[in-house]
Amino acid sequence: MGRWGPDARGRLERAAMELYEERGYEQTTVAEIAARAGLTERTFFRHFTDKREVLFGGAGILQERVVTGVLDASASATPLQAVMAALNHAGRLFGETPTRSRQRQRIIDATPELQARELSKLSTVAGATADALRQRGVPDPAATLTAEVGIVAFRTAFGHWISDPAERPWSDHLHEALDGLHAVMTGR
Amino acid sequence: MGRWGPDARGRLERAAMELYEERGYEQTTVAEIAARAGLTERTFFRHFTDKREVLFGGAGILQERVVTGVLDASASATPLQAVMAALNHAGRLFGETPTRSRQRQRIIDATPELQARELSKLSTVAGATADALRQRGVPDPAATLTAEVGIVAFRTAFGHWISDPAERPWSDHLHEALDGLHAVMTGR
Numbered sequence: 027m028g029r030w031g032p033d034a035r036g037r038l039e040r041a042a043m044e045l046y047e048e049r050g051y052e053q054t055t056v057a058e059i060a061a062r063a064g065l066t067e068r069t070f071f072r073h074f075t076d077k078r079e080v081l082f083g084g085a086g087i088l089q090e091r092v093v094t095g096v097l098d099a100s101a102s103a104t105p106l107q108a109v110m111a112a113l114n115h116a117g118r119l120f121g122e123t124p125t126r127s128r129q130r131q132r133i134i135d136a137t138p139e140l141q142a143r144e145l146s147k148l149s150t151v152a153g154a155t156a157d158a159l160r161q162r163g164v165p166d167p168a169a170t171l172t173a174e175v176g177i178v179a180f181r182t183a184f185g186h187w188i189s190d191p192a193e194r195p196w197s198d199h200l201h202e203a204l205d206g207l208h209a210v211m212t213g214r
Numbered sequence: 215m216g217r218w219g220p221d222a223r224g225r226l227e228r229a230a231m232e233l234y235e236e237r238g239y240e241q242t243t244v245a246e247i248a249a250r251a252g253l254t255e256r257t258f259f260r261h262f263t264d265k266r267e268v269l270f271g272g273a274g275i276l277q278e279r280v281v282t283g284v285l286d287a288s289a290s291a292t293p294l295q296a297v298m299a300a301l302n303h304a305g306r307l308f309g310e311t312p313t314r315s316r317q318r319q320r321i322i323d324a325t326p327e328l329q330a331r332e333l334s335k336l337s338t339v340a341g342a343t344a345d346a347l348r349q350r351g352v353p354d355p356a357a358t359l360t361a362e363v364g365i366v367a368f369r370t371a372f373g374h375w376i377s378d379p380a381e382r383p384w385s386d387h388l389h390e391a392l393d394g395l396h397a398v399m400t401g402r
Binding site: 104105106107138141142143145146149167168170171172174175178181182186202203206207208209210211213 | 292293294295326329330331333334337355356358359360362363366369370374390391394395396397398399401
């Protein structure tokens with residue numbers, strides 16, 4: 027076993043999340059995270075740029091999954107079907123149960139700076155999704171609107187998924203959000 | 215004429231916007247804004263909390279207009295109709311021509327901090343709109359989804375309104391955004 031131990035990144039992440047919940051994100055230092063994980067600050071900085079990246083390090087992977095999902099969707103899929111298929115696929119990143127996502131959301135909800143970062147992240151994912159739709163030949167404004175609607179479905183589904191006591195799967199919540207959007211648009 | 219002169223707020227606002235464009239938002243100081251307007255820093259702080267508020271001072275009025283518009287919409291209006299009527303009404307805040315809104319958007323687009331603030335502002339307006347819908351008896355998730363869809367229409371219409379060389383009115387762009395959303399949802 028090397029001096030960083032097995033799964034240093036996972037240990038740092040778990041230590042950080044615990045401390046963000048116990049003390050608050052702003053009050054937690056990298057030194058404390060490293061100490062809780064039994065590692066050094068230097069090791070922390072080998073894995074994360076800063077303490078915010080512990081919470082947002084997955085943003086790039088999420089975006090890449092959504093973009094790939096849109097580009098790989100069946101040629102016969104409508105723009106919205108392509109985006110929904112991509113978001114369904116991307117949901118696998120969250121894991122089988124919402125325990126970790128729920129903890130992350132509690133931390134974000136408690137800190138305005140993190141809420142702003144989360145909004146920026148989703149706005150960037152929406153922009154990349156619209157770009158992917160344009161690559162499929164979808165014109166504007168349809169590309170932008172479809173991507174934005176997809177992100178609304180994503181956020182709604184995410185909120186319901188992490189607060190569902192029955193822990194029904196991500197895809198159920200995503201389909202319900204889409205059904206809800208259809209109902210809104212048709213005035214039912 | 216008092217020592218603050220007529221329309222001190224308007225003069226400060228115009229001076230600030232000019233400087234944000236010429237030098238960049240981050241590089242501009244309150245002292246420079248006051249000097250350009252021919253006023254003192256003290257006068258600036260009578261009208262604005264800080265230099266960011268010059269750009270976001272209208273957020274509260276926008277939100278209030280949208281909320282009032284939703285609550286005052288005809289009892290027979292669907293949730294989406296109520297939100298669209300409110301957004302149409304709120305558009306009058308922007309003025310007849312998009313000149314000032316266009317300038318404001320250029321400044322925001324140039325500064326990540328301001329982009330994040332704009333996203334937060336619209337997220338807050340969406341939350342208040344969903345609350346207003348709940349007051350009309352709209353249950354969730356319809357209230358949240360309708361408000362979020364309304365904000366997507368709002369943002370899209372705004373982007374088109376400020377970049378329309380023909381300067382067609384706000385309501386035209388808002389209706390086109392709604393038509394675009396219908397097309398997205400029905401896969402046309």
